[in-house]
Amino acid sequence: MHGDIDINIEEISKTEGHTGLEVKVRxxxxxxxxxxxxxxxxxxxxxxxxKKYFExxxxxxxxxxxxxxxxxxxxxxxxxxxxxxxxxxQTKIMRKLSMFGLMIRDHGMHLYFLSLPDVMxxxxxxxxxxxxxxxxxxAFEVKAAGNLLCKVIAGRAIHPxxxxxxGFLRIPKNDDIKNVLEKLKNVRNNVLNLIEIFGNSSxxxxxxxxxxxxxxxxxxxxxxxxxxSDGIIIREENYWNFVNRVVxxxxxxxxxxxTGKPYRVGALARLNLNKDExxxxxxxxxxxxxxxxxxNNIFDNNLAQAIEILHCIDSSIKILESFxxxxxxxxxxxxxxxxxxxxxxxxxxxxxxxxxFNSEGKVKFGNFVIPTAQNQIxxxxxxxxxxxxxxxKNKHELQHMIEALIRAYDPCFSCxxxxxxxxxx
Amino acid sequence: xxxxxxxxxxxxxxGCSVNVLEVLNNKYFEWKNYLEFVNFRLIKSENEIKEMDIxxxxxxxxxxxxxxxxxxxxxKTKKLIALGTCAISGPPSNLRNNFNEEKKREIKEILExxxxxxxxxxxxxxxxVDGEIPGCPIDENKFIQLIENLIKNARRx
Numbered sequence: 001m002h003g004d005i006d007i008n009i010e011e012i013s014k015t016e017g018h019t020g021l022e023v024k025v026r027x028x029x030x031x032x033x034x035x036x037x038x039x040x041x042x043x044x045x046x047x048x049x050x051k052k053y054f055e056x057x058x059x060x061x062x063x064x065x066x067x068x069x070x071x072x073x074x075x076x077x078x079x080x081x082x083x084x085x086x087x088x089x090q091t092k093i094m095r096k097l098s099m100f101g102l103m104i105r106d107h108g109m110h111l112y113f114l115s116l117p118d119v120m121x122x123x124x125x126x127x128x129x130x131x132x133x134x135x136x137x138x139a140f141e142v143k144a145a146g147n148l149l150c151k152v153i154a155g156r157a158i159h160p161x162x163x164x165x166x167g168f169l170r171i172p173k174n175d176d177i178k179n180v181l182e183k184l185k186n187v188r189n190n191v192l193n194l195i196e197i198f199g200n201s202s203x204x205x206x207x208x209x210x211x212x213x214x215x216x217x218x219x220x221x222x223x224x225x226x227x228x229s230d231g232i233i234i235r236e237e238n239y240w241n242f243v244n245r246v247v248x249x250x251x252x253x254x255x256x257x258x259t260g261k262p263y264r265v266g267a268l269a270r271l272n273l274n275k276d277e278x279x280x281x282x283x284x285x286x287x288x289x290x291x292x293x294x295x296n297n298i299f300d301n302n303l304a305q306a307i308e309i310l311h312c313i314d315s316s317i318k319i320l321e322s323f324x325x326x327x328x329x330x331x332x333x334x335x336x337x338x339x340x341x342x343x344x345x346x347x348x349x350x351x352x353x354x355x356x357f358n359s360e361g362k363v364k365f366g367n368f369v370i371p372t373a374q375n376q377i378x379x380x381x382x383x384x385x386x387x388x389x390x391x392x393k394n395k396h397e398l399q400h401m402i403e404a405l406i407r408a409y410d411p412c413f414s415c416x417x418x419x420x421x422x423x424x425x
Numbered sequence: 426x427x428x429x430x431x432x433x434x435x436x437x438x439x440g441c442s443v444n445v446l447e448v449l450n451n452k453y454f455e456w457k458n459y460l461e462f463v464n465f466r467l468i469k470s471e472n473e474i475k476e477m478d479i480x481x482x483x484x485x486x487x488x489x490x491x492x493x494x495x496x497x498x499x500x501k502t503k504k505l506i507a508l509g510t511c512a513i514s515g516p517p518s519n520l521r522n523n524f525n526e527e528k529k530r531e532i533k534e535i536l537e538x539x540x541x542x543x544x545x546x547x548x549x550x551x552x553x554v555d556g557e558i559p560g561c562p563i564d565e566n567k568f569i570q571l572i573e574n575l576i577k578n579a580r581r582x
Contacts, residue, residue: 013470016439040436040487041535046528047520062517065440065562109446113468124469126462136453144450157447158440158562252539 014114017413033383037253039413053361069102070346074353082340085333091167098154099221100312104146106347107305112139118404119201138190145183152176167330195306199289203299211269219277221345236343255376262377265349267304279314335361372411429477431464435484435491441509444562459576483508485518486546499552507548510561519545
C-alpha cells in the first residue's frame with residue numbers, strides 16, 4: 001500500500017497527438033490528476049477568420065491527420081446549411097461511404113496499433129507480430145480496405161481531394177468499385193477475429209456515466225438527432241446550447257460538460273444509444289458482443305469500435321453491390337450572409353462545426369466542439385478513481401494501467417488543442 | 426544489418442505519420458527485414474532518441490521544445506528527411522507567422538504560457554536537412570521510392 005505517489009509522464013505514447021499527465025497522491029488520496037494536452041496549438045480558430053467558404057473545408061481538415069474526413073464533412077455541411085444547399089442522393093451516399101472508409105481505417109489503426117498492445121501486454125504491434133505474424137497481416141489488410149474505400153470515393157484517406165461543397169468532383173469507376181468490394185469482403189473475417197479479441201479482453205474499468213451521441217438512422221454517422229443517456233433529445237443545430245465550455249489552465253485544450261455534467265462521447269456512446277440501427281448482418285454475426293451494450297466499462301469502447309468496423313464493412317458492401325453511380329456535377333448555389341452548423345459522429349465522437357459567413361462568403365467567426373475535448377473531464381475523473389482503487393499496485397504498473405485507460409478512449413490530442421480561444425484570467 | 430529509422434512529429438497534425446502507417450499496409454512485410462523502427466511514438470512507447478541512420482521529421486518548429494528536439498534528432502541521425510508541407514515550407518502549421526496585429530494580440534498569452542518561439546520555423550531554417558518528401562500528406566510514391574533506394578544502397582555496401 002502506497003500513501004504517496006507522484007506520476008509525471010511527459011508524453012503518453014500510442015495516442016494521436018501529444019499529451020502529458022501529472023498525478024499527485026498524498027496519504028492514499030489523489031490530490032490532483034492533470035491531463036495536460038501538450039499538442040502545440042496552431043491557432044486554426046484565428047486562422048479561419050477571413051477565409052472564403054470554398055477555402056475552409058480543405059484548410060480546416062488539416063486540424064487532424066487521421067480523422068480529416070470527419071472535419072471536412074462537418075465543415076462542408078455547415079457551409080451547405082448556411083447557403084441552403086440541398087445535395088443529391090448520390091452525394092449523400094458517397095459521403096456515407098467515405099465515413100465508413102474513415103471508420104474502418106481509423107478504428108483499425110487505433111485498435112490494432114494503439115490498443116491491442118495493451119490487451120496483449122506488449123509494447124507494439126511489431127512485438128505482437130513476432131509471435132503472431134497473422135495478426136499484423138490482418139491489421140494491415142483491414143486498414144488497407146478502409147484506405148482503398150476512402151481513396152475510391154473521396155480521392156485519398158488523409159486530406160481527400162474529391163469532396164467539395166455541393167457534391168463530389170469525381171464519381172467512382174466500376175472497376176474501382178469491384179476492387180473495393182472484393183477487399184471489403186476479404187477482411188470481414190479479420191474483423192470478426194478482432195471483435196473476439198476485444199470482446200474477451202480482461203481489461204476493465206467501470207464507471208456510471210452520461211453518454212451523448214448523434215443517433216443516426218442505419219448508423220450512418222452523418223444525419224440524425226443528438227441524444228443523451230439521461231433522455232435529452234436535441235436537434236443538431238442546438239447542440240451548443242447544451243454544452244458548457246470549461247477552461248483547463250494547465251492544458252492547451254479546453255474541455256466540455258453536457259448540461260453541467262461530465263460525459264462520454266465516441267463509439268461506446270454510439271453503441272449504448274443507437275445499437276438497434278446497426279446493419280442486420282453485423283447484428284447477426286456479432287450478437288453475443290452487441291448484447292454487452294449498454295456498458296459502462298470504458299474498455300468496451302474498443303469493442304464498440306471493432307463492431308463499428310464490421311457494420312461499416314457490411315453497410316458498404318450492400319451499397320456498393322446495389323447502387324449505380326452516374327456522372328454528375330456538384331450543385332450550384334448562391335452565397336448569402338448566414339450562419340451554418342455541421343454536426344456528425346467523427347470516429348471519436350460528436351463533432352460540431354459552426355461558421356458565420358458575411359455576404360461575400362467570408363468567415364466572420366467559427367466555433368467548434370471536438371470529441372476528445374468532451375471526454376477530457378471524464379478521463380481525468382476515471383484516472384482518479386482508477387488510482388484510488390489500485391493503490392496496492394507499484395508505480396510502474398499503475399502508470400501502465402493509466403496509459404491503457406487513456407488509450408481506451410482513443411483520444412486525439414491533435415484535434416483537441418486546435419480550436420477555441422482561451423482567455424487566461 | 427538493418428537500417429535504423431525514426432519517425433518524429435513536431436507541431437502538426439501527424440497526417441504524414443498516419444500516411445506512413447497506410448503505406449506500410451502494403452509494404453511492411455517487404456521492408457521489415459531491412460528496417461528497424463527505433464522511434465515512432467504513434468505506435469510504440471517513446472524511448473529516448475538513439476543513434477539512427479535516417480530520421481523522418483514532420484511538422485514545424487513552433488516551440489522551444491520543438492527546437493531542442495530537432496537539434497537532438499540532428500545530432501543522433503546520419504540523415505534527416507523532412508516529411509510534408511509543414512516541415513518543408515511551413516503551412517498550414519505556421520499560420521501564426523502571418524497573423525495581423527489583432528490576432529497576434531489574441532494569442533500572445535498562450536504563446537508565452539506554453540513556451541512558443543517568436544515564430545514558426547521550417548526544418549531547414551534551424552538544422553541541416555538532407556532530403557524532402559513533399560505533399561500534404563506526403564506523396565506516397567516518392568516516400569516508397571526513397572525507402573527502396575535506401576534499402577538498395579544499404580545492401581550494396
